[in-house]
Amino acid sequence: RAGMSSLLTAISPCVCPAALWLAAAVEVHTAKEVVAVNGTNQRLKCTFSSSSPVSQQLSVSWNFQPEDLSAHEPVFYFLKEPYQPPSGRFKDRVTWDGNIERHDVSIMVWNLKPSDNGTFTCQVTNWPDVYGTIGEVRLRVVQKVSFSEIHFLAVAIGSASGLMIIVVTAVIICRQHRRKARDRRTEAADTER
Numbered sequence: 135r136a137g138m139s140s141l142l143t144a145i146s147p148c149v150c151p152a153a154l155w156l157a158a159a160v161e162v163h164t165a166k167e168v169v170a171v172n173g174t175n176q177r178l179k180c181t182f183s184s185s186s187p188v189s190q191q192l193s194v195s196w197n198f199q200p201e202d203l204s205a206h207e208p209v210f211y212f213l214k215e216p217y218q219p220p221s222g223r224f225k226d227r228v229t230w231d232g233n234i235e236r237h238d239v240s241i242m243v244w245n246l247k248p249s250d251n252g253t254f255t256c257q258v259t260n261w262p263d264v265y266g267t268i269g270e271v272r273l274r275v276v277q278k279v280s281f282s283e284i285h286f287l288a289v290a291i292g293s294a295s296g297l298m299i300i301v302v303t304a305v306i307i308c309r310q311h312r313r314k315a316r317d318r319r320t321e322a323a324d325t326e327r
Contacts, residue, residue, distance in 0.1 A: 160184045160259065160264075161182060162257065162266060162267045162268060164180045168271055168273050170246050171276060171277075172247065173245060173246065174245075178256075178271050179240045180256035181237050182258040182266075186260055188260060189260050191260075192259065193213045194210075194232075194257070194258050195211055195255075195256075196209040196210040196254060196255065196257075197209055197255045197257075198250075198252055199252050199255070201251045206255075207222050207223065207224070208224075210224070212232075228241055228244070229244070252272070253271070254270070254271045254272075255268050255270050256269040256270075256271070
């Protein structure tokens with residue numbers, strides 16, 4: 135028994151930090167996929183939860199993996215204040231759109247291009263929670279909607295609106311008809327009395 139007790143004493147310092155590490159991990163939450171139109175701006179939302187209060191050492195890293203799976207590129211960094219990339223495809227095209235106190239570390243990407251198709255990753259460390267999940271957002275940049283699609287959408291919305299007007303009008307007419315019939319019956323009953 136003494137041997138088992140000393141073995142547990144020796145193991146427990148190794149087990150406890152691992153358990154604390156699992157409990158203290160930062161969880162990052164993102165939309166899995168975002169579709170945006172070429173030439174527009176898109177907010178990439180990223181929020182986090184942490185078992186520790188927001189630290190002065192909290193840092194946020196946004197990176198980008200193009201669809202062709204070439205090298206990762208830095209997109210944005212935050213440590214006490216936002217830092218834009220000094221070079222690369224996102225230079226002067228990304229701004230901070232988060233609020234640390236609300237656990238929001240989102241960014242805005244401006245003037246989207248088809249070359250921006252790929253996966254953005256959002257990683258947060260909040261000392262002492264330095265480990266955790268990495269959020270991923272797959273961005274798909276599509277061409278502008280064609281005239282035929284807009285025309286089809288307008289016809290669909292117009293048809294649905296017209297149908298709603300017909301249904302509402304029919305309901306009102308039926309109610310008025312029933313009310314008039316009820317009023318006639320009431321008058322006939324009063325006359326018989």
